[in-house]
Amino acid sequence: MRLLGTKTFRHGVHPPESKDETNGLPIRQFPFAPLIVIPLVQHMGAPSIPVVTEGQEVSRGERIARADGFMSVSMHASASGVVRKIALAPSITGRMVPAIYLEPFPGSTQEVIDGTPCPLETATPDEILAAIQEAGVVGLGGAAFPTHAKLKIPEGKFVDTLIINGVECEPFLTTDHRVMLEQSDDVFMGIRYLLKATGAKKVIVGVEENKADAAAHLRERFPSDIDGSVEVLQVKYPQGAEKMLFAALLGREVPSGKLPIDVNALCCNVATTAEIGRLLPRGRGIQERVITVTGPAVEHKGNYRIPIGTPLRFVLDHVGVAEDVNRVFLGGPMMGATASSLDISITKGTSGVTAFTDSEAERTHMQVYPCIRCGYCVDACPMFLNPSMLGKLAANEEFSIMADDHALMDCFECGSCSFVCPSHIPLVQQFRVAKTAVRKARSAR
Amino acid sequence: MKDAGKTLEIRTSPHILSGSSVDSIMFNVVLALLPATAFAVFAFGLAGLLTLSMALASCVLTEHVLCRASGKPSTVGDWSVTITGLLYGLTLPPGLPLWMVAVGGVICVAMGKAMFGGLGYNTFNPALVGRAVLQAAFPVAMTTWIPGFMAGRFSSLPSSTLTWPLTEPSTVDAITSATPLSLWKFSHEATAAADLALGFTSGSAGETSSVLILLGGIYLIARNMMNWRIPVAIFAAVVVLSGALHLVDPARYASPLFMLFSGGLMLGAMFMATDMVGSPMTSRGCYLYGALIGIVTVVIRTWGGLPEGVMYAILLGNALTPHFDRWTRPTVFGTKAKEAAS
Numbered sequence: 090m091r092l093l094g095t096k097t098f099r100h101g102v103h104p105p106e107s108k109d110e111t112n113g114l115p116i117r118q119f120p121f122a123p124l125i126v127i128p129l130v131q132h133m134g135a136p137s138i139p140v141v142t143e144g145q146e147v148s149r150g151e152r153i154a155r156a157d158g159f160m161s162v163s164m165h166a167s168a169s170g171v172v173r174k175i176a177l178a179p180s181i182t183g184r185m186v187p188a189i190y191l192e193p194f195p196g197s198t199q200e201v202i203d204g205t206p207c208p209l210e211t212a213t214p215d216e217i218l219a220a221i222q223e224a225g226v227v228g229l230g231g232a233a234f235p236t237h238a239k240l241k242i243p244e245g246k247f248v249d250t251l252i253i254n255g256v257e258c259e260p261f262l263t264t265d266h267r268v269m270l271e272q273s274d275d276v277f278m279g280i281r282y283l284l285k286a287t288g289a290k291k292v293i294v295g296v297e298e299n300k301a302d303a304a305a306h307l308r309e310r311f312p313s314d315i316d317g318s319v320e321v322l323q324v325k326y327p328q329g330a331e332k333m334l335f336a337a338l339l340g341r342e343v344p345s346g347k348l349p350i351d352v353n354a355l356c357c358n359v360a361t362t363a364e365i366g367r368l369l370p371r372g373r374g375i376q377e378r379v380i381t382v383t384g385p386a387v388e389h390k391g392n393y394r395i396p397i398g399t400p401l402r403f404v405l406d407h408v409g410v411a412e413d414v415n416r417v418f419l420g421g422p423m424m425g426a427t428a429s430s431l432d433i434s435i436t437k438g439t440s441g442v443t444a445f446t447d448s449e450a451e452r453t454h455m456q457v458y459p460c461i462r463c464g465y466c467v468d469a470c471p472m473f474l475n476p477s478m479l480g481k482l483a484a485n486e487e488f489s490i491m492a493d494d495h496a497l498m499d500c501f502e503c504g505s506c507s508f509v510c511p512s513h514i515p516l517v518q519q520f521r522v523a524k525t526a527v528r529k530a531r532s533a534r
Numbered sequence: 535m536k537d538a539g540k541t542l543e544i545r546t547s548p549h550i551l552s553g554s555s556v557d558s559i560m561f562n563v564v565l566a567l568l569p570a571t572a573f574a575v576f577a578f579g580l581a582g583l584l585t586l587s588m589a590l591a592s593c594v595l596t597e598h599v600l601c602r603a604s605g606k607p608s609t610v611g612d613w614s615v616t617i618t619g620l621l622y623g624l625t626l627p628p629g630l631p632l633w634m635v636a637v638g639g640v641i642c643v644a645m646g647k648a649m650f651g652g653l654g655y656n657t658f659n660p661a662l663v664g665r666a667v668l669q670a671a672f673p674v675a676m677t678t679w680i681p682g683f684m685a686g687r688f689s690s691l692p693s694s695t696l697t698w699p700l701t702e703p704s705t706v707d708a709i710t711s712a713t714p715l716s717l718w719k720f721s722h723e724a725t726a727a728a729d730l731a732l733g734f735t736s737g738s739a740g741e742t743s744s745v746l747i748l749l750g751g752i753y754l755i756a757r758n759m760m761n762w763r764i765p766v767a768i769f770a771a772v773v774v775l776s777g778a779l780h781l782v783d784p785a786r787y788a789s790p791l792f793m794l795f796s797g798g799l800m801l802g803a804m805f806m807a808t809d810m811v812g813s814p815m816t817s818r819g820c821y822l823y824g825a826l827i828g829i830v831t832v833v834i835r836t837w838g839g840l841p842e843g844v845m846y847a848i849l850l851g852n853a854l855t856p857h858f859d860r861w862t863r864p865t866v867f868g869t870k871a872k873e874a875a876s
Contacts, residue, residue, distance in 0.1 A: 102552070104548075104550055104552070107551070113667070159864055165765075230863065237791045249781075250795055260550065282613070332867065332868065336867075338553075342867060342868050342870060343865070343868055343869035344868045344869070345866060345869050346868075347868070355696055356737060386773065397712060414540065414542070414544045415542065415543050416542060416545060416549065418547070422548060422549035423547060423548045423549075423764045424547050424548070425547055425549065426541070426547065427543065427545055427546075427549075431542070443549075445549065448551075450543060450549075452550070452551060453545070453548075453549060453550070453551070455551065455555065457657065458556040458557075458612065458653065458654070459557075459651075459653055459654030460653065460654050461556055461559075461653065461810045461811050462652045462810050462811050462813070462815055463559070463810040463815075464656065464761065464810070464814075464815035464816070465554070467816060467864070468817075469817045471867065472866060472867040472868075473864040473865060473866050473867050475815065475859075475863070475864075477815060496866040496869075499866055499868065504547050504548035507548050507551070508548050508550065508551055508552050509554065510550045510551075510554075510653075511554040511555050511556045511558075511559055513551065513555070514558050515546070517546070517547070517548070518546045521546065527678075
């Protein structure tokens, strides 16, 4: 869909972008923490199974856990060091999860070891998928869905277009922006692997207009052996949501309850694509990722390549935080989850670390008024739901009516309704509670 | 972290808000009403000032007392009752006995708002509920109009203003003047368009200056605090219907321009039909709601027994709002194909 010249979807909101402080800063390597805690559940699916034992010495990049079945991926050592223990560690949800505690060797050169390469020319699609799983690749945009599982085309379906998601519509975050500028060769190599693995004929890279330099950079270098284009999209949240991206770029609506493959398209985050292009030719695995550490409470903001398993406390200590830090969340401010503890680790799904001071936090401590039916939420919801109505039903705990008559389960919790609500009703929070209740009731049935 | 003693807040996303707020929306509506209010005082002098003050005071006090009586904090601070009070005052004929103004003000808030559960729950526009009750109870007083811009309007009062409570004003010695709508209705006499637009006519306190009302509305639309679709739909419906009638018989049916700028249409379309609580939330619903109000207004003005019909048109629109919302429910993303198939 095209409105006012640039492509976009219908509805959505315009939060302040807040990207200027970090989008010009090149990616820098982050130091190793004295103790790295690598959770065995960093993805949606089954926990990985450790293949190392306590006391064992490992090299950086070495596989330390293997996938447990199809919906799982491998894990790799993010530093050369000693496995101190395999025990429970806190995770962002507050739940304890199994993790490998790794103590890096002080003064090590930290060379990354290579594995068995996956040659682009000779590998079959299934071999590429296996290599992606072996490399531990999951969606780096935040969802952390195992990438090989997403790319697996079910029997009888096909993909004509591959979408590379370089939208990064979350305010504050600039990792994808920097990756596109600094790792364009990796991105294109990743695209070659993805095209081969999925059988897609063409690729479209979607980039929001506020990253026009990245779009121009990619266009300039676009290799002649790839059939595709770079499309610039209007700056609007949540443009980066898969469904909104397909609507904007292809004019295709993913049917409710269906998958992107049902409209013959697949979407892959640009950072994920770059990792595939960087890792597969050398048989390596993900042992670090680019993260924007930002927010008004952070002293040395920037885009850092941080080892997976680095404790959040170490990250904040290293960049420095203001005295009046109030709230730390992983990801951006629209969908990011607040850290329940500073002892949680950076995982593959962490796209950003944002810290707010008291004064930003204050702006969300607003008096809640009754709904005045202004309809702002109705105009904001990219799924065309009626958040006002859903909110009133949620207040009365009418969860099944919400799901059956008002399409609750189509809500993907982008937070646009809560963002615009002048009554400051915690709509998306109510919907999360309601969705959980509905899922529980359905699985009990 | 060095400040290890610091407690971090755990909260669900989003962590930023747009900054819009009920009290700021309501306050801006009050601001947008001020030019029309000031003009009402200028045009009708002391009578206008006393009518508006009594309307405002009775509404605000009623809200405050009812909140306290039900053991809840007063909601006067959200400015919504200020809008009700102002709008109610602006719809009254200046010179209306003040005791009637006060009774109507109590009814606005008590029956129009508090009874339904307060802000956000009222089905009807509270200001119009109060006015409708007065119109039914005191039809003569409510249609007795003093002329605007009378000499000495800032130093003397029409005798009706200070009528003893529970008594009707005497109509013998009153200086009255017909509104443009009644002139048209009962003697087919048209008022000049410029006089209508600028407000050099008689009528309710705030309805005479269409231009100032329009300006206030445009301010709110520019700040995204008013749904422009509603006034646009009302105006379009009024122009199309009255235009068609006017073409058929210009002597019998008033011109669309007259229809637009006379009576309470401008105030109603801009500030009362657009009350967020009583109007639909969907865009298509707003068009239908506006069209209905426009059509009913013209129908009442043309064929009804009353010269003016905006109030009843809006109240009818309010009553149908939940239906408009239901009839125009947006198609949920990703369900178009399903609908086509079934």
